Amino acid sequence: SRMQIRAMSVDKAPSFSTGNKFQLNDILEAQQFDRDTLTAIFDVAREMEKIEINSPGSQILKGYLMATLFYEPSTRTRLSFESSMKRLGGEVLTTENAREYSSAAKGETLEDTIRTVEGYADIIVMRHFESGAAKRAANTASIPVINAGDGPGQHPTQALLDVYTIERELGKLEGIKVGLVGDLANGRTVRSLAYLLSKYPNVKIYFVSPEVVKMKDDIKMYLTSKGVEWEESADLMEVASTCDVVYQTRIQRERFGERTNDYEKARGKYIVDKAVLGVMQKHAVIMHPLPRLDEITVDVDEDPRAAYFRQAKNGLYIRMALLKLLLVGW
Amino acid sequence: SRMQIRAMSVDKAPSFSTGNKFQLNDILEAQQFDRDTLTAIFDVAREMEKIEINSPGSQILKGYLMATLFYEPSTRTRLSFESSMKRLGGEVLTTENAREYSSAAKGETLEDTIRTVEGYADIIVMRHFESGAAKRAANTASIPVINAGDGPGQHPTQALLDVYTIERELGKLEGIKVGLVGDLANGRTVRSLAYLLSKYPNVKIYFVSPEVVKMKDDIKMYLTSKGVEWEESADLMEVASTCDVVYQTRIQRERFGERTNDYEKARGKYIVDKAVLGVMQKHAVIMHPLPRLDEITVDVDEDPRAAYFRQAKNGLYIRMALLKLLLVGW
Amino acid sequence: SRMQIRAMSVDKAPSFSTGNKFQLNDILEAQQFDRDTLTAIFDVAREMEKIEINSPGSQILKGYLMATLFYEPSTRTRLSFESSMKRLGGEVLTTENAREYSSAAKGETLEDTIRTVEGYADIIVMRHFESGAAKRAANTASIPVINAGDGPGQHPTQALLDVYTIERELGKLEGIKVGLVGDLANGRTVRSLAYLLSKYPNVKIYFVSPEVVKMKDDIKMYLTSKGVEWEESADLMEVASTCDVVYQTRIQRERFGERTNDYEKARGKYIVDKAVLGVMQKHAVIMHPLPRLDEITVDVDEDPRAAYFRQAKNGLYIRMALLKLLLVGW
Numbered sequence: 001s002r003m004q005i006r007a008m009s010v011d012k013a014p015s016f017s018t019g020n021k022f023q024l025n026d027i028l029e030a031q032q033f034d035r036d037t038l039t040a041i042f043d044v045a046r047e048m049e050k051i052e053i054n055s056p057g058s059q060i061l062k063g064y065l066m067a068t069l070f071y072e073p074s075t076r077t078r079l080s081f082e083s084s085m086k087r088l089g090g091e092v093l094t095t096e097n098a099r100e101y102s103s104a105a106k107g108e109t110l111e112d113t114i115r116t117v118e119g120y121a122d123i124i125v126m127r128h129f130e131s132g133a134a135k136r137a138a139n140t141a142s143i144p145v146i147n148a149g150d151g152p153g154q155h156p157t158q159a160l161l162d163v164y165t166i167e168r169e170l171g172k173l174e175g176i177k178v179g180l181v182g183d184l185a186n187g188r189t190v191r192s193l194a195y196l197l198s199k200y201p202n203v204k205i206y207f208v209s210p211e212v213v214k215m216k217d218d219i220k221m222y223l224t225s226k227g228v229e230w231e232e233s234a235d236l237m238e239v240a241s242t243c244d245v246v247y248q249t250r251i252q253r254e255r256f257g258e259r260t261n262d263y264e265k266a267r268g269k270y271i272v273d274k275a276v277l278g279v280m281q282k283h284a285v286i287m288h289p290l291p292r293l294d295e296i297t298v299d300v301d302e303d304p305r306a307a308y309f310r311q312a313k314n315g316l317y318i319r320m321a322l323l324k325l326l327l328v329g330w
Numbered sequence: 331s332r333m334q335i336r337a338m339s340v341d342k343a344p345s346f347s348t349g350n351k352f353q354l355n356d357i358l359e360a361q362q363f364d365r366d367t368l369t370a371i372f373d374v375a376r377e378m379e380k381i382e383i384n385s386p387g388s389q390i391l392k393g394y395l396m397a398t399l400f401y402e403p404s405t406r407t408r409l410s411f412e413s414s415m416k417r418l419g420g421e422v423l424t425t426e427n428a429r430e431y432s433s434a435a436k437g438e439t440l441e442d443t444i445r446t447v448e449g450y451a452d453i454i455v456m457r458h459f460e461s462g463a464a465k466r467a468a469n470t471a472s473i474p475v476i477n478a479g480d481g482p483g484q485h486p487t488q489a490l491l492d493v494y495t496i497e498r499e500l501g502k503l504e505g506i507k508v509g510l511v512g513d514l515a516n517g518r519t520v521r522s523l524a525y526l527l528s529k530y531p532n533v534k535i536y537f538v539s540p541e542v543v544k545m546k547d548d549i550k551m552y553l554t555s556k557g558v559e560w561e562e563s564a565d566l567m568e569v570a571s572t573c574d575v576v577y578q579t580r581i582q583r584e585r586f587g588e589r590t591n592d593y594e595k596a597r598g599k600y601i602v603d604k605a606v607l608g609v610m611q612k613h614a615v616i617m618h619p620l621p622r623l624d625e626i627t628v629d630v631d632e633d634p635r636a637a638y639f640r641q642a643k644n645g646l647y648i649r650m651a652l653l654k655l656l657l658v659g660w
Numbered sequence: 661s662r663m664q665i666r667a668m669s670v671d672k673a674p675s676f677s678t679g680n681k682f683q684l685n686d687i688l689e690a691q692q693f694d695r696d697t698l699t700a701i702f703d704v705a706r707e708m709e710k711i712e713i714n715s716p717g718s719q720i721l722k723g724y725l726m727a728t729l730f731y732e733p734s735t736r737t738r739l740s741f742e743s744s745m746k747r748l749g750g751e752v753l754t755t756e757n758a759r760e761y762s763s764a765a766k767g768e769t770l771e772d773t774i775r776t777v778e779g780y781a782d783i784i785v786m787r788h789f790e791s792g793a794a795k796r797a798a799n800t801a802s803i804p805v806i807n808a809g810d811g812p813g814q815h816p817t818q819a820l821l822d823v824y825t826i827e828r829e830l831g832k833l834e835g836i837k838v839g840l841v842g843d844l845a846n847g848r849t850v851r852s853l854a855y856l857l858s859k860y861p862n863v864k865i866y867f868v869s870p871e872v873v874k875m876k877d878d879i880k881m882y883l884t885s886k887g888v889e890w891e892e893s894a895d896l897m898e899v900a901s902t903c904d905v906v907y908q909t910r911i912q913r914e915r916f917g918e919r920t921n922d923y924e925k926a927r928g929k930y931i932v933d934k935a936v937l938g939v940m941q942k943h944a945v946i947m948h949p950l951p952r953l954d955e956i957t958v959d960v961d962e963d964p965r966a967a968y969f970r971q972a973k974n975g976l977y978i979r980m981a982l983l984k985l986l987l988v989g990w
Contacts, residue, residue, distance in 0.1 A: 055723075056722075056723030056724065056782075057722050057723025058723075062386075062387050063385075063386030063387025063388075064386065065413060065416055065417070067409065073757075073760070073762075075755045075758055075762035075763065076762065076763055076773075076776055078755075079727065079753045079755070079777065079780050079781075080780060082753050083725060083753055083780035083781065086725055086751045086753070087725070091416045093409050093412050093413055093416070094424075094754075095405045095408075095409070095426065096426075096755065096756075096757075097403075097426075098405055100403070102403075102405035102406065103405065103406055103620070103621035106580075106584075106621050106623075107621070107623050108620070108621035108622065108623070109628075111628075112620065112621060112622060113406075113621075115639045115642075116406055116620060116639065116642045117409065119639070119642055119643035119646060120409050120410060120413035120646060121409075121413065122386075250766075254766075290763070290768070290772065290776060291763035291766050291767070291768035291772060291773075292768065292772060293766075293767050293768070298769075298771075309775045309776065309779070312775075312776045312779055313779035316779060316780060392716075392717050393715075393716030393717025393718075394716065395743060395746055395747070397739065421746045423739045423742050423743055423746070424754075425735045425738075425739070425756065426756075427733075427756075428735060430733070432733075432735035432736065433735065433736055433950070433951035436910075436914075436951050436953075437951070437953050438950070438951035438952065438953070442950065442951060442952060443736075443951075445969045445972075446736055446950060446969065446972045447739065449969070449972055449973035449976060450739050450740060450743035450976060451739075451743065452716075
């Protein structure tokens, strides 16, 4: 049966995964990955780059069916997952507005929905508006669940593609200096990234953000407890001239509600433009989780250090890798 | 041509289908099936269970294209059909909100839409908000049409999967006792089920429902005319202790409109809970068409007699069987 | 790489395409096609008719992925493109409501969206509400872009299928008489058709329209400059008795806004009914871009000269041809 095939494939794992250390059942949160697992996933992602370029029509996931349950529309993330599945020969069942169109609208619990959908597919990719929804789904489902973002909670595949991009762009993760810029209070991507970077030695992190959206204390305390150096700065130019990575984020209007004043104050305070590029080192890169409004000016795009569209593309490789790992093993 | 291939395949039908007795052109309403056809469809559904488990990547419907035209969103039913098609190697064109997004919004008739869509696909699965819409589509289309629910009208694949589930769970359909519980006035599933059960000898049906949503006279008269025993009861415990199947349904708020009082009165009157389980026979099963709100308590789920998620899964096998039969024949 | 494969395939083009004259990069507007290109595309469309009928399961585009980005829902056009891709073995990523569901809602530019989506697919089919959007997308994308309609702007695949239909129905495009009827001011299809017909010798065009939606001067002047004879007429019967093609269009309520009076005046003035059929020549045909309201009466449908559903089907062949040409070359 399909379940057995999956289990068997895991047996074929390489030697470094003895003891099932690398066995993945679900992808729920950035915290579930240790450094060895990250390295192993990134190795598979590299293979996926080659497959995407050289093997159109790959059949690695032929016969497998992925259900994309999006309770909150997100075309970018959904298309990235669906492309990943199809690039490997798999098939997709999709709903881009499950909140409105599914039985959830009639009051069905998430657990009941999952118990139905798991009968139709081999893996579930879910985006939800409630923190913790992915974990609830995984607790119910007998098939793997990938969290494609659950409200203010987690978005682990974004965290993985961010770290993968740094490694691809710089060639290393040890000893790097990373400036996190923009909305550090509400942005789950920067929080997850800080968390994952703490696994690598001699990393230094700079926080550059407007006063109202500063990085919260939990992450700062966590970094300190792991011996990771960090500092807050109000000087983007100085940080940019020092760092290997400038990770810019969007100030998310939707998080401010009626506090329009706060939003306007925060927005536009730290813009990455040609002047910032001018002080950056030659090998350094600019990243952004996208969508971008005007926090990176368009004239930066053509500079080879603008890595954000390559970063988006890396999402494809990371998701291809995860789908392969969860469905057919290492 | 594709049409000829379909016709030829029908010639390969087994001996019991001489005289084209089992030839299916469209799936429009529960009434179109006689007992022999049901038996034959269920045999194919059993084959489909094996294919789903043992043959990921089946190519039985390779090269065939299904259009799912949903004028009323229903993620569960749509995903079930699309999974069925893809499990057999077929492909899908989908619209989950045809009412708003298609030319229907500009005033195009259903007939014109069908005459266009039939040029793009090999089979149409349609859900519509108007009773009789499926028949109109089938009258127009030169390709098969499956009714995936047309308003208060028919939902024949649900009726088939209900009967199939009883046969799978109990091993027989003759001489069984079935309790239909909940909203019997508005629920098309219980009406269709009562209709189909009348084809089997010595079936007895119990109706258990709040006063405002009692089973209508047409079905009672039909059962009587067919010699099927039935009775109404207000005592769920007694019915549960006697029956082989307790078929619970949701009181559908959307059918009550402004009559909130009637809804509140009806809802919660007959709940299937641990106490009901306690009086049920060991071999008996609980069914429900889903979605479920609180008319079956969650602690019932883990009991092996809770058959409703297996029932949902059977929808996949029934739909796989119908797609195979309509597209490539027996 | 995929890009190189595409470039190489173009080298295999037939002799008549020396000098890359027929190389297509994007499909943006009707004006980009000269007569030789039209002829060459129509030849491929004819091949596609054969493939659709005789080769279910064609694998010509196996391994290729199309992204359908619809910022304005249009189920008909979307399903036609997706069917075309799937009939050739290709795969599809789809969003039917990008305006509401994608990052555009958060303020992302179209260019940024395209730079992300081009990483997930091999070709983009886009419908947009703004004139010129397709060109902006094509300027950004490194993969081919097909314009599936951009607001009041262009809808080039409709124009191609219209001309292809005339050629298929009449066997020729030279020396024909075409009556364009209905909303000639707002209908982009009739404007594009008039433009393309000007490439064929001895064509005569008749404009029959209510006063408020007359054909604009730019097209009339263009036709005159190309030596194409045209005249305006208020007499549909006389035009119908003379023409080889009566091309009827819908008076689009949505273009009139609050001017309900003008809409009512325009609508219903020129109806194609049995009486019109009665004066038409035996070889002549009636066309319509669909959807149709009551500007062609339903009793006309069964007449063999009613070509509008065949016309819709030709959209499939034209789009199959374009997808093949853009992805694997001649």
